[in-house]
Amino acid sequence: MARPRIAVHKFSSCDGCQLAFLNLGEALLELSEQVEILHFLEAGMNDPATPVDIAFVEGSLSTPDELERIQQVRANSRYLVTLGACATSGGLQALRNLEGRHDEWRDAIYAQPEYIQTLKEVRPIASAVKVDLELWGCPVNSDQVLAAVRALLFGVSPVDDRDRVCLECKRQQAVCVMVTQGRPCMGPVTRTGCGALCPRFGRDCYGCFGPSETAQTDTLAQRFAGLGLVPDAIARRFLMINSQAPAFLQTGRVFFHTPAGDQDD
Amino acid sequence: MNNPALPTNALILNRIQETEDIFTLQLRLTDPRQHWRLEIQPGQFNMLYRFGVGEIPISFKAISQDEAGEPVLEHTIRSVGRVSRALADLKPGSHIGLRGPFGQGWPLRRAEHQDLCVVTGGLGCAPAVSIIEHAFANRDRYGHIHIIQGVKHSADLLWRSRYEFWAQQPDTTVMMAADVAAPGWPWYSGRVTELIKRLPLKPERTLVCCCGPEPMMQASAEQLIRQQVPPDAIWLSMERNMQCASGHCGHCQFGADFICRDGPVMPYPRLRDRLGLEGI
Amino acid sequence: MLTQEQHYMPRTGMVTLLTELQQRGYEVIGPGVQDGAIVFHPLTQVDSLPQGIEQTQQPGHYRLHQTESARYFSWANGPQALKPLTFAPRETLWRSEQNADGSLRFTETLADRSLTAVIGIRGCDLAALALQEQHFAEDPYYRQRRANLLLIAVDCSHPADTCFCASTGDGPGADRGYDIALTELDDGYLVRANSEPGKAVLAALPLEAASQKHLEQADDQHRHARQQQRQLPRFDPERLIHQGQSAVWEAVADRCLSCGNCTSVCPSCFCFSEQEVPELDGQTSSHQRQWDSCFSEGHSYIHGHRFRPDTRGRYRQWLTHKFGSWVEQYGRSGCTGCGRCISWCPVGIDPLEILEQLGQEGTDE
Amino acid sequence: MTSRRIRIDVPALTRVEGEGSLRLEVRDGQLIDLGLSIFEPPRYFEKFLEGRDASEVVDIVARICGICPVAYQISALNALESLAGEPLTDWARSMRRVFYCGEWLQSHALHIHLLALPDFLGFDDAVSMAARHPDAVKRGLRLQGLGNALIKLFGGRSVHPVGARLGGFHHAPSPDDVTAIVEKLKAAQPEARDLTHFCAGLSLPDDPQSFICVALHHPDGYAMESGDIRTSEGLTLKAHQFEQHFHEHHKPDSTALWSDLDGQPYLTGPLARLNLNHAQLPAFLQQRLNEIGLSLPSHNMFHSLLARAIEIEWVLHEAIERLSKYLLPPSAHTPLTLTEGVGYGMSEAPRGLLWHRYALGQDGLIKAARIVPPTSQNQARIEADLHRSLTAFGLDQDAEALRLRAEQVIRNYDPCISCATHFLTLEKHER
Numbered sequence A: 001m002a003r004p005r006i007a008v009h010k011f012s013s014c015d016g017c018q019l020a021f022l023n024l025g026e027a028l029l030e031l032s033e034q035v036e037i038l039h040f041l042e043a044g045m046n047d048p049a050t051p052v053d054i055a056f057v058e059g060s061l062s063t064p065d066e067l068e069r070i071q072q073v074r075a076n077s078r079y080l081v082t083l084g085a086c087a088t089s090g091g092l093q094a095l096r097n098l099e100g101r102h103d104e105w106r107d108a109i110y111a112q113p114e115y116i117q118t119l120k121e122v123r124p125i126a127s128a129v130k131v132d133l134e135l136w137g138c139p140v141n142s143d144q145v146l147a148a149v150r151a152l153l154f155g156v157s158p159v160d161d162r163d164r165v166c167l168e169c170k171r172q173q174a175v176c177v178m179v180t181q182g183r184p185c186m187g188p189v190t191r192t193g194c195g196a197l198c199p200r201f202g203r204d205c206y207g208c209f210g211p212s213e214t215a216q217t218d219t220l221a222q223r224f225a226g227l228g229l230v231p232d233a234i235a236r237r238f239l240m241i242n243s244q245a246p247a248f249l250q251t252g253r254v255f256f257h258t259p260a261g262d263q264d265d
Numbered sequence B: 001m002n003n004p005a006l007p008t009n010a011l012i013l014n015r016i017q018e019t020e021d022i023f024t025l026q027l028r029l030t031d032p033r034q035h036w037r038l039e040i041q042p043g044q045f046n047m048l049y050r051f052g053v054g055e056i057p058i059s060f061k062a063i064s065q066d067e068a069g070e071p072v073l074e075h076t077i078r079s080v081g082r083v084s085r086a087l088a089d090l091k092p093g094s095h096i097g098l099r100g101p102f103g104q105g106w107p108l109r110r111a112e113h114q115d116l117c118v119v120t121g122g123l124g125c126a127p128a129v130s131i132i133e134h135a136f137a138n139r140d141r142y143g144h145i146h147i148i149q150g151v152k153h154s155a156d157l158l159w160r161s162r163y164e165f166w167a168q169q170p171d172t173t174v175m176m177a178a179d180v181a182a183p184g185w186p187w188y189s190g191r192v193t194e195l196i197k198r199l200p201l202k203p204e205r206t207l208v209c210c211c212g213p214e215p216m217m218q219a220s221a222e223q224l225i226r227q228q229v230p231p232d233a234i235w236l237s238m239e240r241n242m243q244c245a246s247g248h249c250g251h252c253q254f255g256a257d258f259i260c261r262d263g264p265v266m267p268y269p270r271l272r273d274r275l276g277l278e279g280i
Numbered sequence C: 001m002l003t004q005e006q007h008y009m010p011r012t013g014m015v016t017l018l019t020e021l022q023q024r025g026y027e028v029i030g031p032g033v034q035d036g037a038i039v040f041h042p043l044t045q046v047d048s049l050p051q052g053i054e055q056t057q058q059p060g061h062y063r064l065h066q067t068e069s070a071r072y073f074s075w076a077n078g079p080q081a082l083k084p085l086t087f088a089p090r091e092t093l094w095r096s097e098q099n100a101d102g103s104l105r106f107t108e109t110l111a112d113r114s115l116t117a118v119i120g121i122r123g124c125d126l127a128a129l130a131l132q133e134q135h136f137a138e139d140p141y142y143r144q145r146r147a148n149l150l151l152i153a154v155d156c157s158h159p160a161d162t163c164f165c166a167s168t169g170d171g172p173g174a175d176r177g178y179d180i181a182l183t184e185l186d187d188g189y190l191v192r193a194n195s196e197p198g199k200a201v202l203a204a205l206p207l208e209a210a211s212q213k214h215l216e217q218a219d220d221q222h223r224h225a226r227q228q229q230r231q232l233p234r235f236d237p238e239r240l241i242h243q244g245q246s247a248v249w250e251a252v253a254d255r256c257l258s259c260g261n262c263t264s265v266c267p268s269c270f271c272f273s274e275q276e277v278p279e280l281d282g283q284t285s286s287h288q289r290q291w292d293s294c295f296s297e298g299h300s301y302i303h304g305h306r307f308r309p310d311t312r313g314r315y316r317q318w319l320t321h322k323f324g325s326w327v328e329q330y331g332r333s334g335c336t337g338c339g340r341c342i343s344w345c346p347v348g349i350d351p352l353e354i355l356e357q358l359g360q361e362g363t364d365e
Numbered sequence D: 001m002t003s004r005r006i007r008i009d010v011p012a013l014t015r016v017e018g019e020g021s022l023r024l025e026v027r028d029g030q031l032i033d034l035g036l037s038i039f040e041p042p043r044y045f046e047k048f049l050e051g052r053d054a055s056e057v058v059d060i061v062a063r064i065c066g067i068c069p070v071a072y073q074i075s076a077l078n079a080l081e082s083l084a085g086e087p088l089t090d091w092a093r094s095m096r097r098v099f100y101c102g103e104w105l106q107s108h109a110l111h112i113h114l115l116a117l118p119d120f121l122g123f124d125d126a127v128s129m130a131a132r133h134p135d136a137v138k139r140g141l142r143l144q145g146l147g148n149a150l151i152k153l154f155g156g157r158s159v160h161p162v163g164a165r166l167g168g169f170h171h172a173p174s175p176d177d178v179t180a181i182v183e184k185l186k187a188a189q190p191e192a193r194d195l196t197h198f199c200a201g202l203s204l205p206d207d208p209q210s211f212i213c214v215a216l217h218h219p220d221g222y223a224m225e226s227g228d229i230r231t232s233e234g235l236t237l238k239a240h241q242f243e244q245h246f247h248e249h250h251k252p253d254s255t256a257l258w259s260d261l262d263g264q265p266y267l268t269g270p271l272a273r274l275n276l277n278h279a280q281l282p283a284f285l286q287q288r289l290n291e292i293g294l295s296l297p298s299h300n301m302f303h304s305l306l307a308r309a310i311e312i313e314w315v316l317h318e319a320i321e322r323l324s325k326y327l328l329p330p331s332a333h334t335p336l337t338l339t340e341g342v343g344y345g346m347s348e349a350p351r352g353l354l355w356h357r358y359a360l361g362q363d364g365l366i367k368a369a370r371i372v373p374p375t376s377q378n379q380a381r382i383e384a385d386l387h388r389s390l391t392a393f394g395l396d397q398d399a400e401a402l403r404l405r406a407e408q409v410i411r412n413y414d415p416c417i418s419c420a421t422h423f424l425t426l427e428k429h430e431r
């Protein structure tokens, strides 16, 4: 059987999700026996226009050029997988969408703003092309990526685990930081996948895997208020790594730039 | 102790495409020590496992025999999601895992020498096929066979040829109802309960096997009771998410019952006051 | 309540108890302080017991305090009971392997659990273990883990404000299901054994006859521990499931996060889901199970439908099962009064309040 | 020599982190155009740091670069903690250094094996190289994995770790976990030694050139997570003096800024560090330098590869030293009170100096931020190097050979282009 052909493309990002491949250790060599990696700049493969079975896309769309390039990627791939928060929800850099002050920022920053070609808003990949599978996480981890590759090799879609971090937190037997320390933990509304890292390290989850199923964000926001967070601090909890994910955006906006007192709690 | 969680290997002897998305697998349990698993009854089910992908509950359909007289286990599957599609991709000669039999089947003993009334609804109902096949295979043990099938839209009727075939059999009534019927639909358009009203039932000697969406089963049962069928002669096949199939994982709870262990086939009186409760 | 013969052991006897257990080949698990909670972990020295630690528990709130007391067990409980030891949060059930001809070989992977002694469990935990025992009676994975456990209970002398075991009949003392039980007093312990292995360990301990003074102290302490603030309210277990239209569910759904912490910390909750974890080479695969919760979407999912899409339905499923249908399934409610679901709910929902409101309402019909 | 004109466009550089492109034009034996351009889109980090709580900075800046998130976290913490009255505990300081060792180890091992070695051994990429040199590649992947494990010990994961916080760490690793990793680090020491010899055995181009070196220096040991700036010209600077000597300009054909030291290009990174601080290496590494015949300071940029190998040996040694004496602290962090003001902080990222500045308001929120990463600092040096290296290599070589050599030269700097964008906000604050 011919090995499936894969490509890893980079858009606006920190390169961290690609490391889910490069940090595989010896499994990287095993992976390269199972699949044929045709395009992956950081690993040295350069053939962006070649047709592949699976294209992994890291990063969000933030320039007109990227908008064009993603069309080409889509056209050349049978199955398109977004890799991480940037590609899936816009990522941290999509915070700039909130202020709506892109032009102002750009003009303030660059001596020759005419050379700077950026979109007014940072967009997730799915806003431009059809995405077959979304891998959440900032960053995605190697287990997620391997599970996805393995499932695709079997010819099935990977399991989409939308459970919340709290479930995994208890499976890991971590002690709840909200209950014992009053920390504003995002675990109750955040998708599992990291193994409940933050609570295991004695700190609150900051939502880097995006919203879980039935994310009770408004309820949690009220709880944060009860823990003493002022509205803007509540907003910052939701408007962080996955600020553009609808469930987080909606609740975050309610509290965003609201002076304390304006918000009934 | 025998571990109910551990599957055994099954060879796919044959794969029959029944409709566009329904297929039947004919299986051989390759380990003879596992042949006790063939003591499976209509209404019971097995967990079928596709290597590396997962397991799903699938009703027993029939046991047939190959040329050598060896038992062949049949399951009919509709490919809808992850695991069922992965099973659909397999070809004869492939292997799957299988564990079971699980659950309570149709009350076959009790049904003997009675009329059978099989009421099904929705997109094809596998547990009902097994009892119908069983009844035709042991035709002399049963009286009249009524088969009623209801669908939302006439285009939803799967396996039409099968119903047409049954309709030709002696001492058999087959009736179809579609809530919405396209032109040319030869059968009734309306609700299943309306069809039940028209059935020439002999309530005192009829055993009802019902399978389909819960509201439809509930309405049918109530209609049958109105037609004097004793409540305990009405049996329903229930469906819930199942992971372990052995009454442990909690997913198939229905009030105080585990559908996988106490069902899937259960008498109506046991279910009556819980059917229709939202979220149960 | 205390039926077995009572002996007295000075506080220093704990060292002997620990050594004796270790010498008999037990891995000892005991309470300790970790990340601000009482957590069970391997216990290699008596020093790491939570000496003088007391706690405050309230809905959604759990804090430890250091006191001068020399006691090791002056707290009620932590987030875990025995559950993680007998019903692992995640474990592999079997592995499958593809043979050269494509056929599959299945291997069961029972945990290879060595002898384990657990010190410091409570009456409510033992009662919950008995419930799990009923549920998992036929489950080889549970059986394997349970078989090698030696249970050393300690009567609860400092119930938390969230406890109500007295009203469920499962505490604060340890009445049954243990191998050894201790009553902690100011200067030592009353000790009793309830099984052959328990008696064998006792024989090696520095025991004295219990004095009248010790017995009276224990009685006083026990009476005091029974004065718990919370009590299981009156409600009709059979009716619960028929109270679906109650406004109570709507109200609790507004506060509940659907996070499932209540079910995870509940010592009797047993739901799990299964998952397949294939190796990258595609030749072998593990089939695992892990704790699940009726608060998750997947719990009620079947293809194309979710029976409980929202928090309202999920909360109702939990409460009506735990306090209602459980009675029919296992002859008693699934609640042993430990109060964990109250403390460890991040938003501090108290199921007893919900039950009380329901108890005052009629059914839908 | 016949006159010819070649034009090489390498629209996408491979085996660098992030994306950039190189353009060079040779006419009649003269290099008439050379441009390294960076098309990494700006992500405006410094802007959306504004208004964030000081405690959030560490999780935000990690996302600037997936390759060296620890460096970003440490530089930011240094800057913000400079505004606190309370000192960090010795434990926290020491463990920050070990945490950072993990990042150097993973980044250097990744660079050597996955990015640089294919050039020297004649492969397109490490995967195809692995078929011929499986042991070397596996050794590299193991060392990289060990670096990741060290980061995970303190941060839970190696990319965007979650363990660092103002005042120390959120969590102290258990002594058992520490002991386990010390064993692994020790086991890796012979492998690291072999790696150094392996790299020294490669036929590296011998192509000396003059350049200014810039690195942190600390009197107590090889500088990593703290120290003052030193230059090979003899300058010593504190973090707050950085802007007096280092300046950046915007090049129109790129989204990056070029940085210079008083008008001069300069080098930052492993070779600069080794050149300036080699005297502080432990004796066994001094001996190693002798064994491989590396005399310092070196002006052969290709010795960057050796510098990385030496630093790998050094971080293993350093981490083992510190972790062998590990004791569980009463608390993993000190509660800090930050005062309003401007905090400066820097550290040595695997690829060089990383400088941060934050203005903190009374309300504990960030008012302004400026970040100058190593890649932007090396940008001018890379172009200068390309100019001379390609000329020395021979502009009459065929296009493919020129392209390969150019890429090889660039990779010496291990440019991490994704971070190269963030110093863009600078000019705003300057004007």
Ligand SMILES: Cc1cc2nc3c(=O)[nH]c(=O)nc-3n(C[C@H](O)[C@H](O)[C@H](O)COP(=O)(O)OP(=O)(O)OC[C@H]3O[C@@H](n4cnc5c(N)ncnc54)[C@H](O)[C@@H]3O)c2cc1C
Pocket: B045, B054, B055, B056, B057, B058, B059, B060, B076, B077, B078, B079, B080, B081, B082, B083, B084, B085, B126, B127, B238, B239, B240, B241, B242, B243, B264, C301, C302, C303, C304
């Ligand atoms: C007792 C019983 C007998 C059944 N008999 C048959 C049969 O004979 N033929 C047939 O085609 N179908 C039958 N089904 C339905 C069949 O089990 C589902 O169609 C199948 O589980 C869908 O799995 P999937 O992975 O393809 O779908 P997905 O939608 O991808 O489902 C994902 C997972 O959810 C669970 N799940 C989803 N739907 C169901 C469901 N309906 N019941 C239980 N778990 C579910 C499974 O774990 C499944 O793997 C039966 C169901 C039950 C409960």
Ligand code: SF4
Pocket: A165, A166, A167, A169, A170, A174, A175, A176, A177, A178, A179, A185, A186, A187, A188, A196, A199, A204, A205, C259, C261, C346
């Ligand atoms: S620490 Fe966070 S993730 Fe864990 S249980 Fe508490 S709220 Fe949930």
Ligand code: SF4
Pocket: A165, A190, A191, A194, A195, A196, A197, A198, A199, A204, A205, A206, A207, A208, A209, A210, D162
């Ligand atoms: S706990 Fe939350 S913030 Fe932390 S790694 Fe997991 S998803 Fe990300």
Ligand code: SF4
Pocket: C255, C256, C257, C258, C259, C260, C261, C262, C263, C295, C344, C345, C346, C347, C348, C349
């Ligand atoms: S009751 Fe509390 S603990 Fe339980 S699911 Fe709701 S919010 Fe979570």
